[in-house]
Amino acid sequence: MIGVLICQIVLSIVLASVFLIRPSLTHAASWKILAFIGLCVLPALCIVGGMNTHVQRSEQTQFCISCHVMIPYGQSLYVDDPGHIPAQHFQNHRVPTDMACYSCHADYTIYGPLKDKLQGLKRIYVQYVSTPPDPAAIRIAGGFKNAQCLHCHLGARSFEENPVHVAMMDSLKSEQDSCLGSGCHDTAHDVANVSHLKMWRPAQ
Amino acid sequence: MKISEIGIERLLRISSLLVIVGLVLEIVSLLWFHPLSFVLFAFVAASLIGLGVLVYLTSLVFAGASDHENRN
Numbered sequence A: 001m002i003g004v005l006i007c008q009i010v011l012s013i014v015l016a017s018v019f020l021i022r023p024s025l026t027h028a029a030s031w032k033i034l035a036f037i038g039l040c041v042l043p044a045l046c047i048v049g050g051m052n053t054h055v056q057r058s059e060q061t062q063f064c065i066s067c068h069v070m071i072p073y074g075q076s077l078y079v080d081d082p083g084h085i086p087a088q089h090f091q092n093h094r095v096p097t098d099m100a101c102y103s104c105h106a107d108y109t110i111y112g113p114l115k116d117k118l119q120g121l122k123r124i125y126v127q128y129v130s131t132p133p134d135p136a137a138i139r140i141a142g143g144f145k146n147a148q149c150l151h152c153h154l155g156a157r158s159f160e161e162n163p164v165h166v167a168m169m170d171s172l173k174s175e176q177d178s179c180l181g182s183g184c185h186d187t188a189h190d191v192a193n194v195s196h197l198k199m200w201r202p203a204q
Numbered sequence B: 001m002k003i004s005e006i007g008i009e010r011l012l013r014i015s016s017l018l019v020i021v022g023l024v025l026e027i028v029s030l031l032w033f034h035p036l037s038f039v040l041f042a043f044v045a046a047s048l049i050g051l052g053v054l055v056y057l058t059s060l061v062f063a064g065a066s067d068h069e070n071r072n
Helices: A002-021 A023-027 A029-057 A068-078 A085-091 A097-105 A112-128 A146-153 A163-173 B008-031 B035-071
Strands: none
Touching: A002 A023, A002 A029, A002 B008, A023 A029, A023 B008, A029 B008, A029 B035, A068 A085, A085 A097, A097 A146, A112 B035, A146 A163, B008 B035
C-alpha cells in the first residue's frame, strides 16, 4: 500500500518538475489540464494518502513503544503472569498483537480517533519539548474507562455468565465501579517492577 | 507589488517548487518510522504542498484575469 502511495508521489514530483523547468508549456490547453492534475489533484491525493498511512501507522504497537518512555509498557506485554491484564490479552491474542496498545486505549466514540491523535501530539510535545515523565508515573487522564473493556467483553458469553460480573453489571456500565480499580483486575502495566518480573518468550 | 507583476510563470515555478519539496518531505516521513515523522508530514510536508496548491490556484485566477483584460 505504501509502495502505491510512493509511486503516486514520484509521479506527482515528475509532473511538478516539468512545470518548474518549463512553466511556459501551460500556454497550450492540454498542458493546462496536465498542470491542474500535477499541481493540484495529485498533490491533494498525496496529502490524503499520506495522512491515511500515518494514522494507520500510529495505531501499531511498534509505533507506540518507539517513544522511550513507552518501552517498559511494551516489555510488560511479555510478563509471564496471567494476572497481568495487558500481558494476558497480548499473549493470548485477545487483541491483535500488532495493534495491542490501540485496541485497549482507543477512544471508541465518534470523535475518539481525532481525540486520540490530538492526545498523541501532546505526548510528542512532552517528549521532545517539555520534560518527559518517569514511565511509572504516567497516568491516563480521567482513569481507564470500563467502556474500553466493555467494547469487546460486553455480549461475550464468558463475561456475561460470570456471577461477579452479573452482580455488578449496572455499576460497571455506569462507571461507578472500575474493572481495574475495584480489586478484581488490578494489575495492568506494572512498569515499576517490570525488570524484575519473569518474562514469556514466544516460540520462534 | 502586484501579483500580476510577478508573472504567472513565476507563480507556477514557485508552486511547483513548494509541491516538490513538500512531496519529497512526505516520502521521507513515510520511510522514517518515528513519532516525529507524523509531525514532519502534518506540519511541514502537508503545509508546503497545500501552499503550493494555493499558489497554483492563485496563478489560475490571475491567468483568467489577464485573458479577460486582453479580450477587452
